[in-house]
Amino acid sequence: MKKVFLPLLMVSVLAFIPYVGVHYAGLGYLFGVVLPYLAMAVLLGGFLFRMVDWLRRPVPFCIPTTCGQEKSLDWIQQDKLESPSSFLYAAARVLTEVLFFRSLFRNTKAKMHKGPTLAYGSSKWLWLGGLGFHWSLLVIVLRHSRFFLVMVPDSLQLLDEADRFFDITLPAFYLTDALVLATVTFLVLRRLRDSKMQVISLPADFFPLFLIIAIIIAGISMRYVTKVDVMPVKALMLNLVNFGFEPPGEIGTLFYVHLFLVCMLAIYFPFSKLMHSGAIFLSPTRNQCNNSRAKRHSNPWNSAIKFRTYSEYEDDYREKMKKAKLPVDKQ
Numbered sequence: 001m002k003k004v005f006l007p008l009l010m011v012s013v014l015a016f017i018p019y020v021g022v023h024y025a026g027l028g029y030l031f032g033v034v035l036p037y038l039a040m041a042v043l044l045g046g047f048l049f050r051m052v053d054w055l056r057r058p059v060p061f062c063i064p065t066t067c068g069q070e071k072s073l074d075w076i077q078q079d080k081l082e083s084p085s086s087f088l089y090a091a092a093r094v095l096t097e098v099l100f101f102r103s104l105f106r107n108t109k110a111k112m113h114k115g116p117t118l119a120y121g122s123s124k125w126l127w128l129g130g131l132g133f134h135w136s137l138l139v140i141v142l143r144h145s146r147f148f149l150v151m152v153p154d155s156l157q158l159l160d161e162a163d164r165f166f167d168i169t170l171p172a173f174y175l176t177d178a179l180v181l182a183t184v185t186f187l188v189l190r191r192l193r194d195s196k197m198q199v200i201s202l203p204a205d206f207f208p209l210f211l212i213i214a215i216i217i218a219g220i221s222m223r224y225v226t227k228v229d230v231m232p233v234k235a236l237m238l239n240l241v242n243f244g245f246e247p248p249g250e251i252g253t254l255f256y257v258h259l260f261l262v263c264m265l266a267i268y269f270p271f272s273k274l275m276h277s278g279a280i281f282l283s284p285t286r287n288q289c290n291n292s293r294a295k296r297h298s299n300p301w302n303s304a305i306k307f308r309t310y311s312e313y314e315d316d317y318r319e320k321m322k323k324a325k326l327p328v329d330k331q
């Protein structure tokens, strides 16, 4: 199981670096100021570069994945979302994919039964786990805005309060902390327990999962166990978002582990499968309209076709055609 242990070892080593760097070598400035700037520059530059690179690629064919009746005769009802014929519905389709993982909802599993008979069944767990994981991560990241903004908007305040609905610990327990841990554990176990998944999984599948787990564990430990003082954290982040270079105040080492792992995630992001977050918007199977009968999709790879119309042909051969008693359009 080298492909599991290698990423696990890498994440453990990464978590150890800031611990030694800050606790023993006093490199708080490097880990608290220099590295976050560097990581943000790589994330933004890398993300933009990859998106522009994809945007510039030609789209040779009209290949939307469709699942419903396409627009045809007026008296046949079109499925506007499954088989969009306009930009608006294609955009709505992409959006429902991004927000609700629509196509993953139809995920099926194939199983051999006695006979032998191959049977396909519904498989919703991955959809549910994936959705829970992404939504809870989003809520956690949105909640973190309290470290970056002087005044937190009411909407984010409300989100924070809703997440603290089960007010059973001190500090208040966040529902998304439990949800993200449960779902990310499910996503790792899914790859480990299923023999087919084990074969197709790569270290690049485990590494981001382990990295995210480490970030979450460091965050949760900070909040519920070591109870980090958030005031110097907020001061540092406000300094960074205002492009300042003030040294960080007195913050526990665990915070630097959390921040360093987030920086590693940011640097890794543009070069990894995590780019699916941007790529989904550019996927031709999702963002194209299914209107190939109404509109010609020209392939940008095709060289320009030199063609001759019938009237040009007739102009050239009219006299010969008349002599051969062939019918002509113009006399």
Ligand code: HEM
Pocket (backbone or CB within 6 Å): 137, 140, 141, 143, 144, 147, 174, 176, 177, 215, 216, 218, 219, 220, 221, 222, 223, 224, 227, 228, 230, 233, 237, 255, 258, 259, 262, 265
């Ligand atoms: C991918 C990005 C990040 C993820 C997934 C993440 C995740 C988490 C989680 C799960 C917690 C536990 C408590 C909670 O849910 O609020 C937490 C706490 C915390 N995180 Fe993050 N974090 C991220 C980025 C950051 C960044 C950039 C900072 C820098 C300010 C940060 C600072 C903190 C602090 C100070 C806490 C303790 C909060 C408290 O005591 O209330 N995190 N983080």
